[in-house]
Amino acid sequence: MKIAIIGISGQMGKWFASYFIQNNHEIKGYDINLKGLSELSENLNFEASDSLQKAIDNVDLILVAVSLEESSSTLLKLVKLVKAGVTIIDVSSIKSSVFITLKQLSEKNLNVVALHPLFGPGLPFNSVKKFALIPVSDSVQELKTINLLFPENETTLVSLEDHDKSMAYLLSLPYFANLSFASAMIDQDINSMKNLSGTTFAVQLTLAESIMHNPDLITSLTLVNPYSIEVLDKFKNKLDLLIKSAKTNKESLGTEISLIKDGLAQDLDFDQAYKKFYKMYMSLDQD
Amino acid sequence: MKIAIIGISGQMGKWFASYFIQNNHEIKGYDINLKGLSELSENLNFEASDSLQKAIDNVDLILVAVSLEESSSTLLKLVKLVKAGVTIIDVSSIKSSVFITLKQLSEKNLNVVALHPLFGPGLPFNSVKKFALIPVSDSVQELKTINLLFPENETTLVSLEDHDKSMAYLLSLPYFANLSFASAMIDQDINSMKNLSGTTFAVQLTLAESIMHNPDLITSLTLVNPYSIEVLDKFKNKLDLLIKSAKTNKESLGTEISLIKDGLAQDLDFDQAYKKFYKMYMSLDQD
Numbered sequence: 117m118k119i120a121i122i123g124i125s126g127q128m129g130k131w132f133a134s135y136f137i138q139n140n141h142e143i144k145g146y147d148i149n150l151k152g153l154s155e156l157s158e159n160l161n162f163e164a165s166d167s168l169q170k171a172i173d174n175v176d177l178i179l180v181a182v183s184l185e186e187s188s189s190t191l192l193k194l195v196k197l198v199k200a201g202v203t204i205i206d207v208s209s210i211k212s213s214v215f216i217t218l219k220q221l222s223e224k225n226l227n228v229v230a231l232h233p234l235f236g237p238g239l240p241f242n243s244v245k246k247f248a249l250i251p252v253s254d255s256v257q258e259l260k261t262i263n264l265l266f267p268e269n270e271t272t273l274v275s276l277e278d279h280d281k282s283m284a285y286l287l288s289l290p291y292f293a294n295l296s297f298a299s300a301m302i303d304q305d306i307n308s309m310k311n312l313s314g315t316t317f318a319v320q321l322t323l324a325e326s327i328m329h330n331p332d333l334i335t336s337l338t339l340v341n342p343y344s345i346e347v348l349d350k351f352k353n354k355l356d357l358l359i360k361s362a363k364t365n366k367e368s369l370g371t372e373i374s375l376i377k378d379g380l381a382q383d384l385d386f387d388q389a390y391k392k393f394y395k396m397y398m399s400l401d402q403d
Numbered sequence: 404m405k406i407a408i409i410g411i412s413g414q415m416g417k418w419f420a421s422y423f424i425q426n427n428h429e430i431k432g433y434d435i436n437l438k439g440l441s442e443l444s445e446n447l448n449f450e451a452s453d454s455l456q457k458a459i460d461n462v463d464l465i466l467v468a469v470s471l472e473e474s475s476s477t478l479l480k481l482v483k484l485v486k487a488g489v490t491i492i493d494v495s496s497i498k499s500s501v502f503i504t505l506k507q508l509s510e511k512n513l514n515v516v517a518l519h520p521l522f523g524p525g526l527p528f529n530s531v532k533k534f535a536l537i538p539v540s541d542s543v544q545e546l547k548t549i550n551l552l553f554p555e556n557e558t559t560l561v562s563l564e565d566h567d568k569s570m571a572y573l574l575s576l577p578y579f580a581n582l583s584f585a586s587a588m589i590d591q592d593i594n595s596m597k598n599l600s601g602t603t604f605a606v607q608l609t610l611a612e613s614i615m616h617n618p619d620l621i622t623s624l625t626l627v628n629p630y631s632i633e634v635l636d637k638f639k640n641k642l643d644l645l646i647k648s649a650k651t652n653k654e655s656l657g658t659e660i661s662l663i664k665d666g667l668a669q670d671l672d673f674d675q676a677y678k679k680f681y682k683m684y685m686s687l688d689q690d
Contacts, residue, residue, distance in 0.1 A: 248599050272598045285588050286600050290607040293584040296642035301572050302666025311559045312535050313573050320577040323606055325676030328664045335656050338649055348646050355583035359635050362625055369622050376582055377615045379589025389612030396683040
């Protein structure tokens, strides 16, 4: 298949390019950041294009892997440029801002797939690829496209609203829990404190530091998602309530904690959590 | 050595009893919860006492491993009962509430050790034992006692104020970060959401669930520590600030995040965090 990858210089763009090349597809690549594109094309072995128009000329499939901020405008450009019969796959992590344009594209007699890869660019090519699929017009056809390109996939169908709302809980919420945790303690001498630290702190600190690997992603995923602020305000109110109950008395805090425990117990993996946590902690000591 | 363990039915009490028995000490044990004590004494092979007075009669060393709420009153009783020449080790995790009584005991010509074991009851006996030592009167003598009983130890000396303040950051802060995270999302269908979840959420959820292994400890460690509320209020204010900047614009949130990143970078392990985080995540999938 002849595939154009838009945003090929990004981490996910590179991953898809390499994956497709390994699976014997022919790749054309474009990126708004033209600098370094020709070098990348030599390394990965794809045809570099210096415009969006040239990149999508004569291809069967267009995969859009641009940054969250660019995805809406990139897709709007494609509405004008693209010819009937082509398949378009958008892989942005938040879909509210692109969904109207994806609908518009699908009405031009195009096969449009709103896909969210639930993995990062470190995934080995032969691993099972977990995706969320937000149906645009014909979910059967859209699933067929995924199965053809990624034979080993686990794909969850989810509505636009449920998807983006879930992402507010799954991404923005843990990001802000870690940011505020870190923010409260960076004025302390972390290296000295670590001499006194137990297991929970060690794991939480590693998590907080690891999200700093890509700070721009935190900002984008939060600000592009229309449900994030609502979930973050809820988080703040729950923290308020917990601190108030800690200021009241032992019973009050105890009641709050036991409600939380009951809520978490709905998770089918709840009983394994302590064991799994200890395994995580032990893995920190290995080199 | 003849050692009395007060609070022997608790998790840490049991750990110390088994450790000392393995190292050929003679153990007497007492617990306010008398039920089950005789059965435990048969299993572990120590002499059960049905009163504090009887337990400490004729011993060289008294290790106090009662709950945080009981430790102050237990030590006050010991002030009246204990005879000169005995060593007393208190192993409670927060020291503010017991320190005056420990000082009082030391003035009765007793060797008093304010020790905080920085490990849980799952630690293998032959592992290095990490301790915090809060000097009471003669730190050289107190360290000697630790080296004698636990030849393989790593002990950090720290003042009362620094110790308890650090515990507010190391214990109460991550506990409340996890409690509020969990509280904000337990009204969602966790099992469905997990189909869509990425790496950060998976690790954070496991952590939040694992602290529910011992909810009473969260309450005690927070309410007994005079510095906890101050640190939790700070945490709330930092979260407020982050949410406000998210509501302002991208630059504002970006600036906050980059200040946090700079602060975390003081940690000598910061550069390894992403790699370590991935190892933790991968360990979740193993059985």
